[in-house]
Amino acid sequence: MKVPRTHPRYKSLKTREALSKLSDEGVVARTGLIAHGRGEAFDYMLGERTHPFAERAASAAAARLLLAKNPVLSVNGNVAALAGKEIIALGRAVPAKLEVNLFHRSEARIERVAAHLEKLGAKGVLGRKATRLIPALAQPRAHCTEEGIFSADVVFVPLEDGDRAEALVRFGKIVVAVDLNPLSRTARAADVTIVDELTRAVPNVTAAVSRMRRWPEKRLRLVADEYDNGGALAEAGRAMAKGLAEA
């Protein structure tokens, strides 16, 4: 079915159709489509634009990634489908490894998500051979790779499940999340939570990485340490409440 260009939600409907198609190809989980819708509603309340709290979070995220010894970007089906190119560009800019990690894990879908990223130009995608387990997390969601998430110091988790985000924090990782729900357990557990839509958030982090690349470690550390995630989440909640009241 063709969505008319004049439909007021044209962009959102086109993204939905693209995700649906990748769901039929097995890259996106059926329930990933539902999770996407949930995010859509929060973005709607943000007026579908990047707010100052998300800009600050993107800078803190860039500082964390640049300070890391082994930064890893975790990619699930929705991330690959919505922002595959953008996450690959961020991986190159930092540089950071990409690891496929699914909420609804199956070897077949891991392969499809990894192949999708490779089709978009990604090299050295991790996740097919997940030999290690994140401690204190139910299988099969605990699976990860030795050289990737298991040994990472900073993990970038766009659109992550709350259980896994909390387990990563308990495991001692610095967690940078992208999550449109400022009340989610992921948003609250992470060290840095970018409350913004994925295709806006990831290029923002990449731009911040480019801008801050030559900064001395001390200055990067200052940005990372001064960042107040609780304050940013509270601001995001207020911005959405305002969006609801004004629209």
Add this chain to the structure above:
Amino acid sequence: MKVPRTHPRYKSLKTREALSKLSDEGVVARTGLIAHGRGEAFDYMLGERTHPFAERAASAAAARLLLAKNPVLSVNGNVAALAGKEIIALGRAVPAKLEVNLFHRSEARIERVAAHLEKLGAKGVLGRKATRLIPALAQPRAHCTEEGIFSADVVFVPLEDGDRAEALVRFGKIVVAVDLNPLSRTARAADVTIVDELTRAVPNVTAAVSRMRRWPEKRLRLVADEYDNGGALAEAGRAMAKGLAEA
């Protein structure tokens, strides 16, 4: 994959899985999964409970349905999947006809949704032979049946697209909607909008129909006329904003 019962979002995840399964069976559209997620976010802000503004709307909806000469309940894939039994029970209580109407219309899916309703016990489901068109609405969404929506005076549209809701209002129908987004065009176009989750809202309307069944027409008309939909939508927005700020 089995969702552990201890997961804080167990109920929501189970509903997601049930919808995903019905999506694989062709009852729910892929993009219907996304639309469901969008609703989830708004319900999350309501604390996943029925608020007084939704109780008032359910009473006004019952009054409108009891006053109608030819009330029709419009059923799409998500409605059939999430609340098939509940919508059939409402149809019996009023009584009102059921008509299958899809956003992503295809003869095959109309058949599957109708067959799904019949499996749950529905009789005389309309929609397979849609010979009329709702005026001023792009095809194929304009299709409807002569004896159903085309000639109805009151149309109950749970989870309806804004374009079609507006077209029904322009066509002179009294429109009763169930919509978790108080800002949506459907919510604003309808005469009565129940801002509540579908499986809570539909049984509430059925209960109100039973309670009000023997009321004189004058008293029903008073309930219908005194109901303030704009006020209810504003209250819903404030309740969600409060939910965002407090959590």
